[in-house]
Amino acid sequence: MGSVTTPSAARRATVSLFSRLRTAEGQADPFPIYAELRAQGGGISPAPWGGFLVTSFHTCDQVLRSSAWLEPDTRWRERQGERTRWSASSSREISRTLPALNPPEHTAVRRAAGNFDRATIDRMTPRVDRVVERLLDTVMERLHTGEADFAALVSEELPVATVGDWLALPSADWPRLRELTHEQVFTQELLPSASQLARSDAAMAELRAYFLDLVRERRARPGEDPVSRWIRTWDAMEPDRDKADEAVYFLALFVLLAALETTSTLLSTMALLLVEHPDRWNLLAAQPDLVPAFVEETLRYDPPTHVISRVGAQDCLLDGVEVRADEMLHLMVGAAHRDPAQHSRPDLFDPHRKPAHLAFSGGIHYCLGAPLARLEAQTLLRRMITLLPPLTLVRTPSRAPRVAFRRLLNLDVALA
Ligand code: HEM
Known part of the structure; x- marks a missing residue:
């Protein structure tokens, strides 16, 4: 459906780059493959499956800030027809959450969500600090007798403990919720397989039941937690109780989905960059x-989310390339x-850089949880360098074979 005729050789080359991206080597270091993609397409190249791949920083930034580009919302997904990845139940469910809405709906829902202002972050800081100290104690205990998997002991634990506590979810539920977030992510991946979509659908059904129950419970016994606050906000905006409850459900669901894997990946990537080089x-x-x-440079150097998608509101020219309405930009x-x-010596990790980056997106969908992710990452890093002796990497970590959502499966460290 691309508006540009793709020479078959160029298409074959992009297909081959993508298969390399899914291999263990491609996951460990996708950046040389990205460089080839940029060299082939000069910043914007047709994707073999339709739409375009954008590798230019300036163009990505421009698209995120412009109202000419939209989120692939429910109506867009319906237009792609039945029996496509967009008609999967998990995809339809995600399309009703905040990051898949377009104005004017997005504007109202985002306002109702509130934000992590300074006072909220200050209130959350002592607890994040305590959790970090406890988790690092566990790491130290393990290190005395051998190696420790930092990803399992710290990166996977801190985000769920932070957001789980903030949303006042029982800690007994955290492990299952975390598992479900790993399962549902496929529906947001670049090219999910049918079996991956089936896993997303099953996870999403369980998450739906969990969060609808939670909203009902909080309506019956309201407290001072965000879910109870969102119920009060929505009751003032929406006379229909069922619609208000559903809006709160979508918000609570997405906050959990958005907060866990992304932050875990940031924490693991940051720790990896730290232990790889003693200097x-x-x-x-x-x-x-x-x-x-150091945290910002980690977000630039290897962000948790490598792909963000938008679709054209109307036919237009982007960097001289014709893009039709509804075509997708990756x-x-x-x-x-x-x-x-954009960045000089971009392959160099330089903690002095203070870089511009798009790890938290840009424009109206700029990540709502960025201050919280930064709090967790900065607290962890500060505590690591003060509480732990220098650590070293034991083996190259394994990664989930994904393209858009990075995930380290382990990060084995030992005393240096
Ligand atoms: C390092 C951690 C994180 C990264 C890399 C990240 C990344 C992103 C990105 C790329 C988007 C925009 C997607 C788009 O433009 O289509 C986004 C949106 C969002 N994020 Fe995050 N996120 C992180 C942590 C969090 C946390 C901790 C929370 C909540 C506690 C959160 C809540 C949200 C929400 C609600 C949105 C939707 C905003 C909107 O569409 O208006 N995120 N995030």
């Missing part, structure tokens, strides 16, 4: 003021972060 540990220990910049932000037109 980085020494630098931070000597200059702890660099902690926030903004390859992981690649855009290494665009030499």
Whole structure:
């Protein structure tokens, strides 16, 4: 359906780049593959399955900020027809959550969600600090007798403990919720297989039942938690109780989905960058003021989400390429972060850089949870360099074979 005729050789080359991206080597280091993609397409190239792949930082940034590009919302997904990935029940469910809405609906729902202002972050800080200390104690205990899997012991635990506590979810539910978030992510992946979509659908059905129950419970016994607050906000906006409850359900569901894997990946990537090079540990220990910049450079260097999608509101020209209304742009932000037109020596990890990045998207969909993700990452990093002796990487971590949502499956460390 692309508006540009793709020469078959170029299409074959892109297909081959994508199969390489899914291999263990491609996952460990996708950046040379992105560089090839950029060299082939000059910042925007037709995707073999339709739509376009954008690797230019400037163009990704421009698209995210422009009202000419929309989220693939419910109506767009319906227009793609039945028996496509967009008609899967998990895809339809996700299309009703905040990041898949377009204005004016998005504007109202985002306002009702509220945000993580300074006061909220300040209130959450002591608890995040306590959880980090406890988790690092566990790491130290393991290290005394051998190696420790930092991903399992820390990166997977801190986000669910933070958001689970904030939403006042019983801690006994956290492990199952975390598992379900890993399962549902396929529906948001670049090219999910039928069996992956089936896993997403099953996970989403369980999550739906869980969060609808939660909303009913909080309506019966309201408290001071965000879900109870969202019920009060929606009751003032929406006279129909069932619709209000559903709106709160979609918000609570998405906050959980958005907060867990992304933050875990940030924490693991940051820890990996730290333990891979002893000079980085020494630098931070000597200059702890660099902690926030180290986190931002991690978000640039290897962001948790490598692809963000938008569709054209109408036919237009993007960087001289004709894009039709409804065609999809895959903004390859992981690649855009290494665009030499944006960052000098982009393959160099430089914690002094204070980089512009698109890890939290941009424009009206800018990540609502960015202050919380930053709080968790900065607290963890500060505590690591003060509470732990220098650590070293035991083996190259394995990764989930995904393209859009990065995930380290383990991060085995030992005392240096
Ligand atoms: C490092 C961690 C995180 C990363 C990399 C990340 C990334 C993103 C990205 C890329 C988007 C925009 C998607 C788009 O433009 O289509 C987004 C949106 C969103 N994120 Fe995050 N996120 C992170 C953590 C969190 C946390 C901790 C929360 C909540 C507690 C959260 C809540 C949201 C919400 C509600 C949206 C939708 C905003 C909207 O559409 O208006 N995120 N996030």
